[in-house]
Amino acid sequence: MVDARPPVEGSAVFGALTEVVEQLNAGDGGLAALQRTVDVSVVATGATGAAFIEYAHDNGRVVAVAGDLDWALGRRVDLPHPTLRGLLQYGSRVREFPSSLMGALGGHQLDSRGLHRIMAAEVSASGTAVGVIGVSYPDAEGAADPDQRAALGFLASFLSLQYGLGRGLPVYRDGPAIDPAAGPFALIDAEQRVRSWNPAAALLTARSAETAIGAPWPFPLPVADETVEHRMACGTWIEIRAARVPGSTDRAVSFQARPEQPSDGRDLFIALTGHELRTPITVIRGYTDTLVDHWESLDEGARREAIFVVGQRTRELSRLVDRLLNAVGDDGTGVDSATLMPFDLVETLMAAVGELSAEQRRSLKVMLPPSLPKTHGDRTSLVTVLAELVTNAGKYSPNWVEVELTAGADPQTVWFRVADRGTGIRPEHVERAFERFWQLETGDQRTGGGVGLGLYLVRRIVERQHGWVSLRPRRGGGTVAEVRLPRADADGHGEA
Known part of the structure; x- marks a missing residue:
């Protein structure tokens, strides 16, 4: 049978991969090469969108996107969640599943955007899992053909090579550290008897697989998406979560020792x-x-x-x-739900603009729509978020080059962007810029002052409202900062 896909697709794929190989041979790579590979995956697999999640020191983060998944850039991903662990630990290397099965991991956001099917493959380097690449499809009932599955498997191996070379990867300086498939994990059946018990579970609980498998689940079992804390006989506190395994009556259970409080630096x-x-x-x-x-x-x-x-x-x-x-306060991401409520983003942004300095207002071009769907969050904190983003844009824009403020909405989120035409940001810095106390090292940029807390604080505020924030180089020069918050009228607006 003759392949119905036009040959230009294969030409485009190999041409792009050749560009990435040339980058790597020249000693470059990093996030730019990773992004190019993610771009290629859309064409190579016949998908409408693609994203790469890098495993980080505390959780995963979407660090590269393409096509219909471009809205997910910067989104935090709950790696220890049992749903993700169940998807990654069972089945073939390339896995395919309806997006609705992802539940608390954002399945409702994918469905609402017409992305009903996901194909994913984990990426490992030197035996260590470093991330996962996923592509999206609009049809819920379809299935990837062997060529599409082989293409994603090859691209996952190509990303493994990039991480193995270590040229600008991982994106996080101290990651990846969390491997969602390596932590304590169990599988229990409908009668709550243990069917699977991995080595990490045996190490944490001092219960061997031979003892645990076939016996009743030994600890409290949470319902829905809650987390239960339990003190074991040895005195160690553990945190337990459970979720239904996609396409099965079994439940995936992930648990871990309760983390110590982080150093205050x-x-x-x-x-x-x-x-x-x-x-x-x-x-x-x-x-x-x-x-x-x-x-x-x-x-x-x-x-x-x-x-x-x-x-x-x-x-x-x-x-x-x-x-x-x-x-230096509590590093948790919990919020007081009493402070989160529906509010008008356009009205709030206009009020926040009024709080900026005269110099900042002179350089800010406000291009907001007349109205947007209400968002769900903490209205008062948006003044701080906008001030920090505009200050950051001006700090790296010689002579206060014009900064643009725009906003919009999609089926699940309301967003706003602060875009400048300044010195721009290098791809390898877009995630490090959110680290606490991080500064660009060049002296002329350091003269702008600051302690490297502005963007760290912005991400902290936004994620406490179940949203996310990202930076990206702006086409034609400069930087774009984008904040997304849940729509008040969207299903599952309390999840991120």
């Missing part, structure tokens, strides 16, 4: 913030002393100028203190 905190705190305090003190000591000799204009500077620096100091307190 006190020495680094003090070293990086000392100068930043002293600068506004010194200015405030200087102008205040001048007003106190020379009030009578100053004319009205000089007094007003001094008071204006004191007020401006006080607001800067307040924002800096807020950032520092958030940065």
Whole structure:
């Protein structure tokens, strides 16, 4: 039978892969090569969208996207979730399943966008799982043909090669560390008897597979998508989650030792913030002393100028203190549900623009639609998010090149973007920029000040509202920062 697909597709695939190989041979690669490979996967598999999730030090993150999955860039993925573990631990290397079975992992978001079927393959380097590449299809009842499955398997191997070379990968400096298939995991049947018990489960519980398999599940079993904490006889606390295995009556159960509280990074905190705190305090003190000591000799204009500077620096100091307190506080992603409610994003953004400095407002081009569906989140925090993104855009834009603020919506999210025409951001920096205390190393950029907390705080605020944020290079130069929050009228708006 003659292949009905036009030959130009094969030509495009091999041409693009040749470009990536040439990059690797030249000693380059990194996120740019990974992104190019993800782009290729859409054509090679006949899919409408593609994404790569890199396993990170705490959870997974979508670090490259293409086609109908471009909205997912920057999205946090719950690697320890039992649904994902069940999908990755059982079946062939290339797995195919309806997106609706992904449940809390975002299946409703895929379905609402007309993406009803997923094909995925895990990527490993030197025996270590580093991520998973997935492609999406609009038809729920279809099935990938052998060529499409072989193509995704080959591309997963090609990504394994890129990670094995280590040229700019992994994207996370300290990842990947979590392997969703390697943690403690069990499979139980409808009668709650253990059918499978992996080595990590045996190590954590001191129960061998021979003892556990066939016996009743020994710990509390959570319902729905909750997490249950349980103290074992040895005194160790464990966290347990369970989910139905797709296409089966079995349940996948993942559990882990309750994590220790993270280090607060006190020495680094003090070293990086000392100068930043002293600068506004010194200015405030200087102008205040001048007003106190020379009030009578100053004319009205000089007094007003001094008071204006004191007020401006006080607001800067307040924002800096807020950032520092958030940065060293609780690192959990839980929120007080009482603070999350429907609100008008356009109205909120316009109010937040009014809170910016005069210099920032002069360079900001606001292009918001008249109205959008309401989003679900914490309205007051959007002032901080917008201020940090606009400040960051201006910091790396010589002479305050124009910054654009736009917004829109899709079936599951409401989004806004801050786009500049500044110096831009290199692909290998788009995720590191969200790390706490991280700064670009070049001296001319460091002169802009700051302690490397702005984008870290933005991601923290947004993810506490079940949204996500991403950075990407802007076509033609510059950077785009995008924030997505759940629509108030969307099903499952409390999940991210």
